[in-house]
Amino acid sequence: MGIPLPISLRAMTRDDVQAGLRLCRLSHWNQVARDWDQFLRLAPGGATVAVAPTGDVVGTVATLRYAGQSTTDALAWVAMVLVDPACRGGGIGTALLEAGLASVRDVATVGLDATPLGQPLYQKLGFTADIALTRMRRPPTAPRRLEHGPSVRPAQTSDLDAIATLDAHATGLDRRAMLTWLLEGAPEYAWVSEGPRGIDGVVLGRPGHTASHLGPLHAVSTPEALALVEACVVRHPTRTFLLDVAEARPDWRRGVEALGFVAERPFTRMYRGPWRPSGDATCLCASIGPEFG
Numbered sequence: 001m002g003i004p005l006p007i008s009l010r011a012m013t014r015d016d017v018q019a020g021l022r023l024c025r026l027s028h029w030n031q032v033a034r035d036w037d038q039f040l041r042l043a044p045g046g047a048t049v050a051v052a053p054t055g056d057v058v059g060t061v062a063t064l065r066y067a068g069q070s071t072t073d074a075l076a077w078v079a080m081v082l083v084d085p086a087c088r089g090g091g092i093g094t095a096l097l098e099a100g101l102a103s104v105r106d107v108a109t110v111g112l113d114a115t116p117l118g119q120p121l122y123q124k125l126g127f128t129a130d131i132a133l134t135r136m137r138r139p140p141t142a143p144r145r146l147e148h149g150p151s152v153r154p155a156q157t158s159d160l161d162a163i164a165t166l167d168a169h170a171t172g173l174d175r176r177a178m179l180t181w182l183l184e185g186a187p188e189y190a191w192v193s194e195g196p197r198g199i200d201g202v203v204l205g206r207p208g209h210t211a212s213h214l215g216p217l218h219a220v221s222t223p224e225a226l227a228l229v230e231a232c233v234v235r236h237p238t239r240t241f242l243l244d245v246a247e248a249r250p251d252w253r254r255g256v257e258a259l260g261f262v263a264e265r266p267f268t269r270m271y272r273g274p275w276r277p278s279g280d281a282t283c284l285c286a287s288i289g290p291e292f293g
Contacts, residue, residue, distance in 0.1 A: 007053075009050055023059070026085055038292075061100035081096055081097055097125075101125070114127070114269075133268070141237070150201075152227050154192075157183065171216075186205050186207060190203070219285055248281055249285070
């Protein structure tokens with residue numbers, strides 16, 4: 001029996017985090033409470049819930065804002081459009097998406113990662129495709145080491161300036177607050193590689209409900225990117241890992257598969273608005289995930 005409608009929309013609060021997690025579990029999504037807390041911390045008032053007459057939260061949407069490298073540029077990110085399966089088909093998801101877009105209407109450019117199912121809706125709303133991503137999963141298996149690869153080391157807090165600079169080069173955005181949060185939350189997944197001019201490769205990660213998610217991952221070469229991934233999976237052979245792989249480099253995708261990752265589903269990064277982040281896509285090997293861009 002479905003939850004009775006109509007629904008009302010209101011701002012999400014920390015009291016709603018458990019309800020958000022319930023919807024994640026119903027949809028088999030990987031987020032944990034710390035992820036929801038990050039939305040509420042970085043963008044107070046930027047998340048919305050749909051509430052049934054019973055008082056139950058039956059849907060969510062969340063937004064973030066990233067500054068561009070120019071003081072006049074900015075990107076709003078929309079994510080976490082979730083609806084209770086018992087209430088789907090009644091327009092709640094569309095209402096939540098419209099509410100999320102309305103909450104960032106002062107930002108000219110909006111981005112999101114679309115599933116094939118959602119992409120037609122986003123196209124109708126004026127979003128256009130940018131880059132292709134593939135969600136890949138590595139189950140717990142015996143480590144498979146690379147025969148040769150660049151040396152990497154654990155990242156330190158003192159590396160944050162260099163990591164933020166590399167991330168800005170790859171994405172065209174100032175995401176230092178997000179990168180700090182990732183490094184603080186999972187230092188065991190934070191690795192860097194160094195070239196003649198300093199740090200030129202980085203991977204960060206975060207724990208999830210059923211798997212640990214690696215990303216962002218930026219590197220100037222495929223061997224460097226693979227060495228960063230290997231550093232994580234070899235040291236944690238009993239853990240499952242996710243990686244949202246950018247499809248710009250065929251050799252990168254093949255290398256990830258050689259490390260035991262298997263493709264699950266595609267995403268398409270989409271933007272709406274007059275501006276595009278001016279990052280170097282050749283350095284972007286994997287995203288943070290559809291939650292955070």
